[in-house]
Amino acid sequence: xxxxFFSRGYLVFKLSYTSKTTSSKEQLLIDLRNILSExxxxxxxxDVTGVLYFADGTFFQYLEGEKDDLFIxxxxxxxxxxxxxxxxxxxxxxxxxKFSDWAMKYVSKQSMIQQYLLSCNVLGFxxxxxxxxxxxxLVDLLVFIEDHAA
Ligand SMILES: Cc1cc2nc3c(=O)[nH]c(=O)nc-3n(C[C@H](O)[C@H](O)[C@H](O)COP(=O)(O)O)c2cc1C
Numbered sequence: 001x002x003x004x005f006f007s008r009g010y011l012v013f014k015l016s017y018t019s020k021t022t023s024s025k026e027q028l029l030i031d032l033r034n035i036l037s038e039x040x041x042x043x044x045x046x047d048v049t050g051v052l053y054f055a056d057g058t059f060f061q062y063l064e065g066e067k068d069d070l071f072i073x074x075x076x077x078x079x080x081x082x083x084x085x086x087x088x089x090x091x092x093x094x095x096x097x098k099f100s101d102w103a104m105k106y107v108s109k110q111s112m113i114q115q116y117l118l119s120c121n122v123l124g125f126x127x128x129x130x131x132x133x134x135x136x137x138l139v140d141l142l143v144f145i146e147d148h149a150a
Contacts, residue, residue, distance in 0.1 A: 019083035043103040055109035
C-alpha cells in the first residue's frame with residue numbers, strides 16, 4: 001500500500017453522477033461543445049480524467065482524480081445551470097484509472113447501453129435507478145465502447 005502511494009504520487013478517486021439537461025433542443029449542441037471545452041481545460045490542468053455520456057436528456061459522468069480536485073469540480077457542477085437534478089454516487093478510491101488517456105471522453109446514445117439498462121429493468125436512460133455495482137458495470141461498458149471505437 002505504501003509502495004502504491006509513493007509510486008503514483010497521490011491517491012486517485014472516482015466520482016460519478018447523473019443529471020438532466022436544462023438546454024433547449026436548439027441550444028443543446030452549443031452547450032455540449034462549451035461543456036466539453038471547459039471540462040477539458042480544467043481536467044488537463046488538474047489531472048482529472050473520465051467520460052461524459054448523454055442520452056434522452058440525461059447526463060452520466062464518471063470522473064477520476066485527486067480527492068480535492070473532485071470536490072472542487074463537484075462544487076462547480078452543482079452551480080452549473082446547464083443541468084439540474086444532480087445525483088452523485090459515492091466517491092471511492094481506485095487503484096487504476098479507466099480513462100487515463102481522456103481529459104473528458106464524450107459518448108452519445110449507444111444501443112449497447114440501452115440494452116444494459118433494460119437488463120437491469122430500467123426503462124429509458126435513468127442511471128439514478130442503478131446500484132453502485134450497476135454503475136461500475138455501466139462505466140466498464142463505456143470503457144468497452146471507447147476501446148472499440150472506430
Ligand atoms: C454535464 C456537465 C459536465 C461537466 N463536466 C466538467 C468537467 O469534467 N470538468 C470541468 O472542469 N467542468 C465541467 N463542467 C463545467 C462546470 O460545471 C463549470 O461550468 C466549469 O468548470 C467552469 O467553472 P467556473 O466558471 O467556476 O470556472 C461540466 C458541466 C456540465 C453541465
